Amino acid sequence: MGEFKVHRVRFFNYVPSGIRCVAYNNQSNRLAVSRTDGTVEIYNLSANYFQEKFFPGHESRATEALCWAEGQRLFSAGLNGEILEYDLQALNIKYALDAFGGPIWSMAASPSGSQLVVGCEDGSVKLFEVTPEKIQFARNFDRQKSRILSLSWHPAGTHIAAGSIDYISVFDVKSGSIIRKMVLDRQHLGVTKSRCIVWGVAFLSDGTVISVDSVGKVQLWDSATGTLVKSHLIANADVQSIAVADQEDSFVVGTAEGTVFHFQLVSVTSSSSEKQWVRTKPFQHHTHDVRTVAHSPTALISGGTDTHLVIRPLMEKVEVKNYDAALRKITFPHRRLISCSKRRQLLLFQFAHHLELWRLGSTLATGKNGDTLPLSKNADHLLHLKTKGPENIICSCVSQCGSWIAYSTASRFFLYRLKYEHDNISLQRVSKMPAFLQSAVHILFSEDSRKLFVASNQGSLHILHLLEGSFKHLHTFQPQSGTVEAMCLLAVSPDGNWLAASGTSAGVHVYDLNHLKLHCTVPAYNFPVTALAIAPNTNNLVIAHSDQQVFEFSIPDKQYTDWSRAVQKQGFHQLWLQRDTPITHISFHPKRPMHILLHDAYMFCIIDKALPLPNDKTVLYNPLPPKNESDVFLRRTAHAFKISKIYKPLLFMDLLDERTLVAVERPLDDIIAQLPPPIKKKKFGT
């Protein structure tokens, strides 16, 4: 099949931000996740948990609360005191509104979705009406003494429970007055703590209020009488989050020790109708604080400081016990943070607030499979480019020749020209970017580095002609009339004739760059696209979808290729479809047109279209080299998918030249090493 020299790169020092909030939307089966750096990500749980959209973070916007209202409108609030609404089509922030109550700690949407309440640092609870275009301040509730850390609406929308420090208050929504105050016990195993922070509350329709607090207790209160009904001491540390199922028959809490507990309402005996809350299952999928939990109809979702998003399906709720019922742990973004200049062997790493440019090393030695070759030149860190301003970088790209770097934040677009003189490099910013180039969702240079393609968040595609130190605007493809959906992925053909662009749901469009018009649209497929690439010479567009299907579409013929049809007819191997990370990059071998290279976070695969497809009986992944077996056996077992799982977690893999690959790994241990230490638990002794 082939022997490669692999540049195994582990110096991409990427640490994902901790997860602060998750919010589950039942209508669209989507999950919004906010991280501590202000990034908000949208996962489509129906599409194999694909992270289909994201909103870049902002240094001053620490998100403390996230909720869906009015169907599918997403709001967040944070410590800068602002309430934000996100535009899920254009992928930008619709507006920000100051609540004038100091930092906002909590927010909850009413059961009907027409109202929002926020809890502020100054102890105020503010009610907002959700209007079609904006939100409108309606009223303040009775001001409390200390910050409001958690809020929950009664399912009827008549009352609100608010968790504060040392007590929980229940408000009447109509009058805005406090009708009940429940004081918490600060005792923890006999030690009185200085205060008891109510990290989360949940209001049930029977009037029960469930609270979780910093003392380690889950407590059930009767809001009608203001009395404590039941108390479960579940942790030695804080219990930080709670989420209740819509049916109110189960809820989930997360603790600072990394444990998630499932509580269920079960009958006391099998015959009686009397039911009680019982702690049924503990899960330990996290090493650090579980800052937030959500409860979808079929799964428990949790996230926290250790940056993993964990989706634990409830076995009893899953109808078919297939791979969907397996635990999902999502750590890395489902988009590329790395681009590569093949000609100069450069890697561009994208971080939240800076870019790093590295030159790969080289070796003169050769070896056999598995050998580590002595380096004649080590990798160099060429450039550290810091962004200006508080906004996170959305996307970045380095051109194939290595002399252009472009990146974009939410409000500015930057283009740099790099010059290499022996060992020195000089950087020159291209000034006077046109007004339309404000924010890009995806940036791509053409193969010859003479054109720059920019997908803006308004749905338009700009084409710039790059000259020495300046540029010229060539053309803008306007979005299809009526849609404003942003294009997230771009691919250009090596000969520079074709440009493919895909949005989050609208399908893949192919543009003719010579005639500057839309050439065709690939037939719609109901799972989002995760990666795109156009093969050299044949101009076949290869598309990977989040359900792990891979299509090959001939651009000149405007139809799927025969190979793609054959694959669809036979279907992919069972194990191929069961992978749980999406393909994030596709590339091609310059000399072997039959090969497609693709990778996800845990494997790298070369598809050889000339070989027969594997069926479910063949072994998909065979890491061992064939030993003395006969040629017949080899031919019988050989199939199109050549898989390697040596490099993981794999963030990027590309072919530098015919015999050289570059693989960027990010070992989980390195990430853990950079996280704050978890709560120490004794391992030995008693």
Add this chain to the structure above:
Amino acid sequence: MAALEEEFTLSTGVLSAGPEGFLGVEQSDKADQFLVTDSGRTVVLYKVSDQKPLGSWSVKQGQTITCPAVCNFQTGEYIVVHDQKVLRIWNNEDVNLDKVFKATLSAEVHRIHSVQKTEPLVLFQRGAVRGLEALLAEPQQNIEAVIPDEEVIKWSEFFMVFKQPVLIFITEKHGNYFAYVQLCKSHSLSKYTLLLGKEEKSVKPNFTARVDGKFISLVSLSSDGCIYETLIPIYSSDTEKNHRLIRALMLKAVVSGAARNGTALTILDQDHVAVLGPPLPASKECLSIWNVKFQTLQTSKELPQGTSGQLWYHGEILFMLHGKCLTVIPYKCEVSSLAGALGKLKHTQESDPHSMPHFVDWETCSGYDLGSYSADQSRTLRRKKIETNLQPEVPGSKQLLSIIKNDSEKHIEVELRKFLAKSTPDFHTKIGDVVAGLLGRCKAEPSFYPRNCLMQLIQTRVLSYSLCPGLMEIALEHTDVQMLQLCLQQFPDIPESTTCACLKLFLSIGDDCLRDININMESVFDYSDTIQDEKKEMKEQTEIVQNGFSPEDNSCSKDDQQLNKKPGDAAKETTSFPVTSCPVTPKRAALINAVLHSAYSEAFLLPHLKDIPAKHITLFLQYLYFLYLKCSGNATMTLPGISPPTLSQIMDWICLLLDANFTVVLMIPDAKRLLLNLYKFVKSQISVYSELNKIEVSFRELQKLNQDKSNRGLYSIEVLELF
């Protein structure tokens, strides 16, 4: 550990505490309710948990209550005596004491005593005793004088000893004290002279007593501040003679000898006494709990406002007059156990009683509960729906039940097999009915014992102890060890008393009885083989010595084998200790293993373990120790076999047995060696763990180093060949 909980006070608005304090605090027939009688005219009924009075009754101006009100537990009425001779009986509904039942007696009453399950007794000042019923039948009856003229009753107490009421009272005459024990049923009265020490006679001692077997243990707090115990036989051999009783020192100087009054004591339980009084001459008054057995002060509480020198103890609550308030201090004494001290994580068992996944499947539970079906759940229950569709006319358990009632064992067996072949939706409950039917007939007809049927039913794996509570009892009656073993293996919820009964049977049953019984032996490995292995090992060891190595050097030089060293030592000791071979036959071992595997809760099991005879305890301990040695013989600390007892099960049982029978085991000479070995083991274990804790950080560093080895640095170029 004995502990005093947070105190609280009862409002004493209506009560007037005189200089002498209250007359008494007595239990009422309802838990948590107490009658408090002051030294004036009032009786108040308190509900302690609510800290509020439920009722209050007073006698007329000019009358005084002379004896604390008590409750007649048989009728629920309250009785009080005022002006020494007038008896009043009333209940909760009565408002005015003047209008309630009144009886004027012919002699002066000292006290009325009332305890549960018997009628109250009236003790007259001249020592005569009458039952309340007999007295009320003829109130003016003549009351004889029992004690000599100058003797005065100082203290009295009433016990039930083997369903026989026993009254003890102490009299005083010129500084000499006499004890009288009155057996009420046999009307026998014994008189004893209490020989007190040389302390001042002017200060009256405090008395309290409890029944200890055939003796009354009379405990007194003398004016020298020491506690003495006097044993008074309940059944005196001859009643004529005047016995003298010598007291024994129990605790030294618990209160200051200078304390004139304001001291009191009461017995809390077998090992604990509560003492009220100043511990030092100058200090304030204190309530202290002493452990008599270990002579230690368990806890104490300062009472700065002074007390009346009275202390009452009822139902785990201590009452006293602190300043002007009636103070209530709940007292709790948890049994401390060796298992707890050894650090077996007790709370993991206690914290979550619901987490027995192999036992209760909540989903199926709620699934069978038809009431909880909801529309959206229905899809999850698809499989079950199909089952319910299949439900139709199975000849039914009803038919089988009628067969069980009347037919022969053979016929029942055939029908049962048919029944079991079909699977019906509510199999659980039907099986339960069938077993209940069978057991019902077993009880009715002692000769009927359908062993095969029962075995079959148990093997369906749907039965639990709570579904057929009588099954194991019947098997125990028939000493059917095979069935008991099966039950122990299958039932998740056997109560500890039954588990212990099985254990007793397994330990005591004769070997010849076991010989012919077919027992599931999968939990027992072939001991003879391993013994031979062991011998082989020994041989090898000696060979090593011959080659010039000393085994001692060997074990010392290898630090990393520290963990294995201890068991190795223990194994070596087996040569000197008789437990080289299994102390029980393999069949008995299989039975005992079933007990080891069963679930239990320490608190409930401990009391039952105490009933096992000493001989069997040593045998069991020897067996457990043998298993432990076998366990520690290999690196993984497991026993061979299919489902052998685990190391933690073995250790838990050893702890439990020692906890329950420590004193017994201490006394048995056979067990001395065993105890010594166990002690050594525990000591070494503790040191190993503390060492492990110390080197935890080093372990982590080692782990890091290990990772670094596999980590090829941040950048490398490698060769990959894809096939």
